[in-house]
Amino acid sequence: MPILPTHWGNLPPLFARERLHPAAIAQADRMLAEAGGKSEGKWCVAFSGGADSLALLLTVWTLWPERRSELCVLHFNHRLRGAESEADAVFCAEVCGEMGVEFHIGEWSDAKAGASEAEAREARLAFFETEMEAVGSRVLWTGHQKDDVAETLLMRIARGSGSAGLAAPRPVQTRADGRILLRPLLTLRKAEIVAALQKAGVTWREDASNAVGDFFRNRVRRDVMPPWRAAAGNDALGGAALTRELLDEDDAALNVWLAELLPEGGYDGDALDVRALEGKPRALWRRALRRWRPLAALGRAGFEEVLALCARGSGRTSAGEGVVEIGAGILRYMEKGGVGRGGWTEARLSVGTVLFLPDGGVLTMRVVAFTAELRRRIFAGQVDMAREAFLAEEPAAFCVRPWRTGDRYRPLGAPGSAALQDLFVNRKIPAARRGQLPVVIGEDGRILWVPGFPPAEESKTTSDSVTGLHLTYETGTCTVRL
Structure with missing residues (x-):
């Protein structure tokens, strides 16, 4: 049974060009003009069989008839909905057969029940990239529409995105590899x-899983969008689309400003000259640091600490598997020493530094005055030795590392030093936990503190102590309690 009541070649456009996004239309026309009417390579169209992607396919088909022989339709079967997924694939094949366009289909070979939305998207995009490479295409059309803009905006607000993330999906998206994504709807x-x-008179496929709240987007679409639009009392979708456009403009302006301050090729090394950013808005610093290769995969907490370090203008802090320091307007990244137990390496801890450990733990150090009340609390044993220690030591840059075979430690009150491994055993600290605990080493090589133990006997607070150091430790993702 034909899907259209008339021949494909006689189908009028579903929408006039003026109703589509001008940036996407202009980009397509520009590519054709630059190639003398023949855009280089095929145009790929993402096609799920749903209303949006079918409307997209018909739009490209009718508005650029000269490109019909160069269209390549891509369908990815996620294999998450059983027979319905198979029926989608059959439908898409029939549509492309009636139109006489090239059709490529892929399947998620290792699809599993309960797969996340991100996993499904990643598999789909990987298929698109493979097929585009195979047919020599650098253009992919996708069917995102105004409702998708509002849903994406609400989802990303919940995740704390900046202007770059909130400006998605864009009508024209140029990727680092030179491929271009066009979204005219x-x-x-x-x-x-x-x-x-x-x-x-066109039929399309409906995805019943969109009405189920398994994915975040589905829950936003089903549970949030209707009351949000009703509460707005106006064209909320139009407002969201305008917000996306304005954020996109702001994002582009910040990128241009940053490019004028820092060269594009300066982000790949272990040093970054940020002198041009001094006195500039924090947004530019944040953008530059995110582009710097050593920080590209750094988590949010660690990234914010590096940003705070830049605001101070001097010092150093832990950054993932390395250390970042700043001085004289130059940021430097240094790998830590050889990997130790727990999968991490040496770092330096100084006053004001915040160390983010690989398991998510946090270690800090600050100067403290030993008031009468503080000395009373220390002498009374009212200190949680798993979380803090007070050292009668002068400020210095201490080494922090995992424990090593042969380490010896004399905790407060002990008659002499003992093997740290024996102390772990006596305290019944699990072997898996030992490698995650930070060992704080003084400049003379002595162990000053290990969380879970009192501070070193030689660093104890006395009635004569005036100032010293306060170390704090917060456990990370490990669930073992001391």
Whole structure:
């Protein structure tokens, strides 16, 4: 049974060019003009069989008839909905067969029940990239529309995204590898797309899983969007689309400003000259640091600490598997020493430094005055030795590392030093936990503190102590309690 009541070649456009996003249309026209009417390579179109992607395919088909022989339709079967997924694939193949366009299908070979939305998207995009490479295409059309803009905005606000993330999905997205994603339907509401298909007598596939709250986007679409739009009392989707456009403009402006201050090729090394950023808004610093290769994969907490370090203008802090320091306007990244127990390496701890350990633990040090009340609390044993220690030591840069075979430690009150391994055993600290505990080493090589034990006997607070150091330790993801 044909999907359209008329031949594909006689189908009028579903939407006039003026109703589509001008940036996407202009980019397509520009590519054709630059190539003398023949865009280099094929145009790939992502096609799920749903209303949006079918409307997209018909839009490209009708507005650029000269490109019909160079279209390549891509369908990815996630294999998450059983027979329904198979029916989607059959439908897409039939559509492309009637249109006479090239059709490529892929399947998620290792799909598993309960797969996350991110995993499914990653598998789908990997298929698109493979097929585009195979056919020599650098252009991919996708069917995102105005409802998707609002959903994405709400989802990313919940995750704490900045302007770059909140400006997605963009009408034209140029990737680092030179591929271009075009989204001409961003100016249209889902309801408008469905109405246009119905008017044309076109059938499409419905994904019943969209009504189930398994994925975050589905929950936002089902549970958040309807009351949000009703509460707004106006065109909330239009407002969200405008917000996306304005954020995109701001994001582009910040990128241009940053490019004027720092050279594009300066982010790949272990040193970054940030003198040009002095006195500039924090947003530019954040953007530059995110582009710097050593910090590209750094978690949010560690990244914020590096940003705070830059605001101070001097010092150093732990950054993942290395250390970042700043001085004279130059940021430097240094790998830590050889890998030790627990999968981490040496770092330096100084006053004001915050060390983020590989298991998510946090170690800090600050100067403290030994007031009468503080001395009373220390002498009374009212100190949680798993979380803090007071040392009668002068400020210095201490080494922090995992324990090593042969380490000896004399905790407060002990008659002499003992093997740290024996102390772990006596305290019944699990072997897996030992390698995650930071061992603080003084400049003379003595162990000053290990969380879970009192501080070193030689560093104890006395009635004559005036100032010293306060070390604090917060456990990370490890669930073992001392």
